[in-house]
Amino acid sequence: xxxxxxxxxxxxxxxxxxxxxxxxxxxxxxxxxxxxxxxxxxxxxxxxxxxxxxxxxxxxxxxxxxxxxxxxxxxxxxxxxxxxxxxxxxxxxxxxxxxxxxxxxxxxxxxxxxx
Amino acid sequence: xxxxxxxxxxxxxxxxxxxxxxxxxxxxxxxxxxxxxxxxxxxxxxxxxxxxxxxxxxxxxxxxxxxxxxxxxxxxxxxxxxxxxxxxxxxxxxxxxxxxxxxxxxxxxxxxxx
Numbered sequence: 639x640x641x642x643x644x645x646x647x648x649x650x651x652x653x654x655x656x657x658x659x660x661x662x663x664x665x666x667x668x669x670x671x672x673x674x675x676x677x678x679x680x681x682x683x684x685x686x687x688x689x690x691x692x693x694x695x696x697x698x699x700x701x702x703x704x705x706x707x708x709x710x711x712x713x714x715x716x717x718x719x720x721x722x723x724x725x726x727x728x729x730x731x732x733x734x735x736x737x738x739x740x741x742x743x744x745x746x747x748x749x750x751x752x753x
Numbered sequence: 754x755x756x757x758x759x760x761x762x763x764x765x766x767x768x769x770x771x772x773x774x775x776x777x778x779x780x781x782x783x784x785x786x787x788x789x790x791x792x793x794x795x796x797x798x799x800x801x802x803x804x805x806x807x808x809x810x811x812x813x814x815x816x817x818x819x820x821x822x823x824x825x826x827x828x829x830x831x832x833x834x835x836x837x838x839x840x841x842x843x844x845x846x847x848x849x850x851x852x853x854x855x856x857x858x859x860x861x862x863x864x865x866x867x
Contacts, residue, residue: 672855681757681843681858682796727795738809740786741845741856743795 650750657715659747661728666709670731672741673702673713677724685713685726715749723751757782757846757859765865766834774829774862776844784847785827786856787819791840802827831864839866 651657663671669690674682686697688704688711695702701714715722725746731739758777766772778785784803788796798811802821816832825846831838841863845856 674858679860681845681860683858684855687855729795733809738784738786738801738803740798740801740809740811741788741796742798745793745795 647745648748648750650752651718652752653718653720655718657713657718657722657749659713659715659726659728659749661711661713661744663709663711663728663730665730665732666706668709668730668732671702671704671711672729672731673700674727674729674743675722675724676727676746682727687731718749718751720751720753723749725749757844757857759842759844759859759862761862762860763863763865765867767867768834768836770834770866771830771832772834772864774831774842774844774864776827776829776846776859778825778827778844778846779848779857781848782846782857783825783849785821785825786845786847787827787829788843788845789813789838789840790843790861796843799829834866836866839864 672687673685675685676682686700686702688695688702693704699716704711725748727743727746729741729743731741757779760775786801787799790796799813800807801809805821818830820828841861843858843861845858847856
């Protein structure tokens with residue numbers, strides 16, 4: 639089946655530096671992608687999304703880039719803060735077996751912000 | 754506005770038992786999805802409920818079943834529990850309308866099967 643995968647399982651950055659988390663997907667028909675942040679003991683929290691008709695979208699301190707040619711997306715976090723330490727997932731929002739849109743998650747990247 | 758809530762927070766069962774997990778969707782949301790998240794993995798889609806009917810299912814056996822009630826709350830039932838069912842079970846709700854709707858997750862129920 640189709641899958642969404644991440645390049646690196648862990649990433650450590652110094653506080654104040656920029657972070658870049660990468661994700662590869664295999665379904666060329668994918669048309670909607672979301673980045674989630676999951677802190678220990680909590681459910682995933684929406685960060686930012688992007689549709690396939692865009693190649694860049696910016697939020698507050700975060701930017702998502704989508705490269706459909708190589709089926710790759712990335713999450714950039716500016717001026718990383720200790721509160722950004724968490725597991726980050728990219729997810730594809732696609733159709734399930736029925737009419738539902740389901741999220742297909744990758745395995746996640748653990749971001750650790752160093753003081 | 755109340756977010757997605759789930760109960761119980763933690764649960765311990767033994768193999769062969771049955772379990773029911775509960776989810777209250779965010780106010781105004783009429784679609785509920787359930788996900789299973791094994792330790793160190795991303796969440797895996799189990800199924801989705803809309804208007805009290807299952808309208809999508811992932812690669813999970815029939816012993817995983819669910820319900821949605823008129824108030825849009827939902828239950829996940831798992832029969833004949835296996836050790837591999839130990840995981841964090843997440844519920845997510847979505848508002849009515851468009852297909853590209855954000856799914857809002859609850860904190861999850863941690864199920865341990867011994």
